[in-house]
Every structure is written in C-alpha cells, then in structure tokens.
C-alpha cells in the first residue's frame with residue numbers, strides 16, 4: 162500500500178485506518194514519516210519542519226533535511242533545530258505587544274503630566290521615541306488626555322532630527338537624559 166493511500170485512509174476513513182494500523186502496527190512509522198515529510202505545514206505542529214518548497218529535495222530551512230530524507234532516513238522524522246520563536250502563536254505575540262504598548266502608553270501619560278510642552282524640542286521628541294518607544298503622535302495623544310497639545314512646529318522639528326539621525330546612522334541614537342523642564346518643579350525626566 163502506498164504512503165499516499167495510507168495518509169488518505171488516516172485522514173478520511175479514520176476508523177478503518179485505525180483498525181488497519183492495529184493489525185499492521187509496522188506501518189505507523191511510515192505514516193508518521195510521510196506526514197512530517199509531505200503533509201505538515203511548519204505552523205501546524207510544534208515539531209514540524211519548514212521546507213523551502215514542495216519538491217522531494219526541498220530542504221528544511223532550520224535543520225537542512227530534505228523532504229525525501231525526512232521520509233526515508235534513519236532519524237526521527239521531527240525537526241530537531243526548530244527555533245523557539247517558531248512556536249509562538251500569533252495570539253501570544255499580540256498579547257505581549259499589547260502589554261508592552263500599555264506600558265509605553267502609561268509612561269507617555271506620566272511624561273505628558275509632568276512635562277511642559279513649550280520646552281520640548283525636536284531632539285527631545287527623538288530621544289523619547291528611540292529610547293522609550295514614545296513617538297510624537299503618541300505623546301500628542303497623551304498630552305491631549307491631559308488637556309494640552311503638542312505645538313505644531315515640533316512635528317517638523319522632530320522630522321528634521323529624525324532625518325539627521327537616519328543620515329548619520331545609529332551613532333546618533335545613544336541613550337541620553339531628557340532635559341526638558343517640568344511644569345511642577347519636579348526633577349527633569
């Protein structure tokens with residue numbers, strides 16, 4: 162019986178396939194191998210390969226074994242070099258980013274409460290962005306929450322600094338202390 166027919170049996174005629182495999186347990190290994198070699202997408206199972214194509218000689222991007230090798234070599238059919246990130250579900254990535262966003266937003270609100278917008282410069286906005294992840298539109302929203310506004314000219318000033326940093330590369334992106342004045346006499350952020 163060919164691998165393909167076995168797979169079809171297993172998928173569509175599960176009870177019959179189960180009965181067949183009970184009587185012929187030696188076929189289990191072949192089915193498992195064929196499944197890992199030809200029928201699993203790398204997102205479908207946490208130990209599946211990530212093949213570069215659909216041909217028999219297409220290799221796994223992680224472990225380098227070809228589909229043919231997974232089907233017929235003497236090793237176990239699962240991928241042994243699957244990176245941890247490949248098993249993160251989209252939901253868990255989104256959840257983590259939401260948590261991160263909440264933190265950045267809370268910090269933006271705190272800064273918006275303390276800072277005097279008129280003392281901000283394009284450079285300060287740039288530092289807020291690349292050291293704390295607070296971009297000017299987020300800061301603007303946080304300021305609005307506190308009944309203030311981000312002066313219009315600062316958007317242009319920020320873009321000017323942004324372009325300058327793009328041109329000078331990452332050298333200009335070192336961490337710096339923010340020196341804008343605060344409204345209530347609290348120490349600078």
Ligand SMILES: [Zn+2]
Nearest residue numbers: 210221224240
């Ligand atoms: Zn692999």
